[in-house]
Amino acid sequence: MADAKADPQRKPSSSEASSPQTSSPAASNSTASGTGNAPTRKAVPEAPRTLTPGPRQGPQPKTKIEVKDLQFWYGDTHAIKGVTMNIPAHQVTAFIGPSGCGKSTVLRCLNRMNELIPDTRMEGTIRVDEQDIYADEADPVMVRRRIGMVFQKPNPFPKTIYKNITWGAKINGYQGDYEALVEESLRKAALWEEVKDRLHTSAYNLSGGQQQRLCIARALAVKPDILLMDEPASALDPIATAKLEETIVELKQDYTIVIVTHNMQQATRVSDRTAFFYVGELVEMGDTEMLFTRPSDEKTDAYISGRFG
Amino acid sequence: MPSTDTLFNQRIDSRRRRGKVMAGVLFVCTILGLVVLATLIVDVVLTGAPWLSREFITGFPRSTAEASGIWPAIIGSLYLMLVVAAVAVPLGVGAALYLEEYARDNWLARLIQININNLAGVPSVVYGILGLGVFVYLFGFGNSLLAAGLTLSLLVLPIIVISSQEAIRSIPQGVRESAYALGATRSQVIWSHVLPIAMPGILTGVILSLSRAVGETAPLVLVGAALAINFTPAHLLDEFTAIPMLIFQWTEEPGVAFRELAAAAIIVLLAFLILTNLTAILLRNYLEQERSA
Ligand SMILES: Nc1ncnc2c1ncn2[C@@H]1O[C@H](COP(=O)(O)OP(=O)(O)O)[C@@H](O)[C@H]1O
Ligand SMILES: [Mg+2]
Numbered sequence: 001m002a003d004a005k006a007d008p009q010r011k012p013s014s015s016e017a018s019s020p021q022t023s024s025p026a027a028s029n030s031t032a033s034g035t036g037n038a039p040t041r042k043a044v045p046e047a048p049r050t051l052t053p054g055p056r057q058g059p060q061p062k063t064k065i066e067v068k069d070l071q072f073w074y075g076d077t078h079a080i081k082g083v084t085m086n087i088p089a090h091q092v093t094a095f096i097g098p099s100g101c102g103k104s105t106v107l108r109c110l111n112r113m114n115e116l117i118p119d120t121r122m123e124g125t126i127r128v129d130e131q132d133i134y135a136d137e138a139d140p141v142m143v144r145r146r147i148g149m150v151f152q153k154p155n156p157f158p159k160t161i162y163k164n165i166t167w168g169a170k171i172n173g174y175q176g177d178y179e180a181l182v183e184e185s186l187r188k189a190a191l192w193e194e195v196k197d198r199l200h201t202s203a204y205n206l207s208g209g210q211q212q213r214l215c216i217a218r219a220l221a222v223k224p225d226i227l228l229m230d231e232p233a234s235a236l237d238p239i240a241t242a243k244l245e246e247t248i249v250e251l252k253q254d255y256t257i258v259i260v261t262h263n264m265q266q267a268t269r270v271s272d273r274t275a276f277f278y279v280g281e282l283v284e285m286g287d288t289e290m291l292f293t294r295p296s297d298e299k300t301d302a303y304i305s306g307r308f309g
Numbered sequence: 310m311p312s313t314d315t316l317f318n319q320r321i322d323s324r325r326r327r328g329k330v331m332a333g334v335l336f337v338c339t340i341l342g343l344v345v346l347a348t349l350i351v352d353v354v355l356t357g358a359p360w361l362s363r364e365f366i367t368g369f370p371r372s373t374a375e376a377s378g379i380w381p382a383i384i385g386s387l388y389l390m391l392v393v394a395a396v397a398v399p400l401g402v403g404a405a406l407y408l409e410e411y412a413r414d415n416w417l418a419r420l421i422q423i424n425i426n427n428l429a430g431v432p433s434v435v436y437g438i439l440g441l442g443v444f445v446y447l448f449g450f451g452n453s454l455l456a457a458g459l460t461l462s463l464l465v466l467p468i469i470v471i472s473s474q475e476a477i478r479s480i481p482q483g484v485r486e487s488a489y490a491l492g493a494t495r496s497q498v499i500w501s502h503v504l505p506i507a508m509p510g511i512l513t514g515v516i517l518s519l520s521r522a523v524g525e526t527a528p529l530v531l532v533g534a535a536l537a538i539n540f541t542p543a544h545l546l547d548e549f550t551a552i553p554m555l556i557f558q559w560t561e562e563p564g565v566a567f568r569e570l571a572a573a574a575i576i577v578l579l580a581f582l583i584l585t586n587l588t589a590i591l592l593r594n595y596l597e598q599e600r601s602a
Contacts, residue, residue, distance in 0.1 A: 118414055119414075144489060145492030156483075158503065172491075172492050196399070219490070219491065222492055
């Protein structure tokens with residue numbers, strides 16, 4: 001496996017130091033084929049400890065989201081044809097690929113947004129923190145609170161900045177201090193300084209980039225631990241984009257982030273890992289640097305060198 | 310390569326001329342409609358205005374034009390409007406919400422939709438016959454305010470459903486999606502976002518349908534609204550009259566005086582409609598401001 005070799009180079013995530021033996025390289029680095037995760041993981045409880053005493057190899061980041069054999073249909077359109085992937089905690093994972101290849105569809109399966117679209121069907125399993133989010137007892141409403149989403153077009157509610165942030169908390173029965181929540185969320189989204197004096201004015205008066213960061217703040221206010229973003233910068237100018245990217249990189253300390261982007265520079269700037277999709281399949285997934293410098297699949301190579309898409 | 314000047318026979322002058330002719334024709338259409346309407350209104354106002362007085366507004370219908378007033382009809386029309394607002398608005402908005410937010414796109418939903426669209430085009434006499442059969446006789450409400458109000462409610466229900474549906478449909482999907490993505494339930498999305506954002510559009514439909522209900526005569530005649538009564542309705546099952554009924558009756562009376570009185574009643578009806586619309590427009594503007602604040 002190409003990306004298994006890349007593992008030692010990856011910066012260890014400080015917050016994950018306690019779980020060196022829970023994930024083998026295979027567990028956190030499944031490729032499109034996703035071969036044999038489970039057996040490998042069980043077979044090596046002792047091995048890493050004896051083989052790698054120092055921090056050089058480092059602990060593997062914990063797997064946050066585990067997608068297995070995901071298939072998805074819009075009516076008769078078979079949009080996703082078997083995707084298996086593991087998304088590590090506290091990292092930014094980028095989904096790239098030509099338009100229409102299913103990036104958004106996979107992303108929206110991760111927080112059960114797709115089931116709001118009539119006449120669709122999904123197969124396969126998605127586990128978040130080892131819990132099946134499509135299990136009978138899993139409530140989509142609870143799933144979506146834990147897994148926030150930011151959309152392509154900034155879409156604040158036609159309300160004040162303040163109410164944009166508090167609404168999600170309120171409907172979820174938030175018991176804490178709302179003023180503090182608003183400030184905290186806006187600070188995390190790097191918007192506080194710009195709007196603190198006009199919290200009670202319409203969110204529509206903000207610029208596009210500010211609106212998008214407000215949408216991030218709004219998503220953060222319900223205290224998710226995963227943030228899904230579907231081309232969040234595609235409607236923004238370069239300066240707003242740069243600011244947004246900064247924000248994303250900041251956020252990964254506290255959140256697991258999955259970002260769909262059609263902009264490959266953006267993927268290299270913000271992401272730790274990248275997944276390349278092509279016509280409904282996951283072609284390759286690995287460390288961003290590896291994937292862009294030494295892709296193991298020729299389709300990936302063709303795409304990143306601009307030969308199609 | 311041929312020059313582009315020879316490739317296109319642009320006929321720019323004749324195209325311009327045609328454009329001008331078109332604009333002229335459309336302008337005449339607009340003016341014609343307006344002129345006819347203005348003539349009608351001016352005629353009515355000139356005829357009826359001298360009859361407008363406090364006694365006319367607060368009086369009761371009598372056997373002579375000079376002694377007649379319109380009070381019970383004003384009250385009757387007002388009550389009718391309230392019944393329609395109380396019955397048709399919640400039913401219509403509810404149906405629209407169901408069709409847009411809950412119903413799956415299956416044959417049943419499509420059948421209902423086609424029916425609603427067709428019902429909007431059914432002549433009001435037909436509703437009158439329905440009201441007579443169902444509300445007056447079957448339910449035994451008699452020739453009452455309730456029977457007439459329910460009949461008019463049925464009449465305007467399709468208008469309210471369709472205009473509410475349009476208002477709901479025009480809400481950007483992104484608003485719903487982002488609300489769902491925060492962990493909202495469907496009813497939370499509807500109460501916090503769909504209804505408030507659609508409200509101005511819904512109100513427009515409500516204004517239209519209330520105006521329509523207040524101006525209708527045929528269904529009232531059929532469900533047996535009284536022509537001239539000298540009391541105002543005290544409860545829902547009471548007899549009543551309405552402004553269009555008095556207009557209808559007074560134009561039938563012999564003598565010029567009653568016909569002029571009918572014109573005065575038309576002025577009152579117009580004022581009534583303007584007031585209704587004004588209220589609703591103010592309410593709509595207020596809601597729009599609330600929303601963007
Ligand atoms: N709501 C939908 N209804 C029907 N087909 C859809 C819908 N959304 C996406 N698709 C189809 O599914 C495929 C994957 O789409 P999508 O996930 O949006 O791709 P991407 O985000 O990579 O551009 C495309 O062929 C697209 O046409
Ligand atoms: Mg997409």
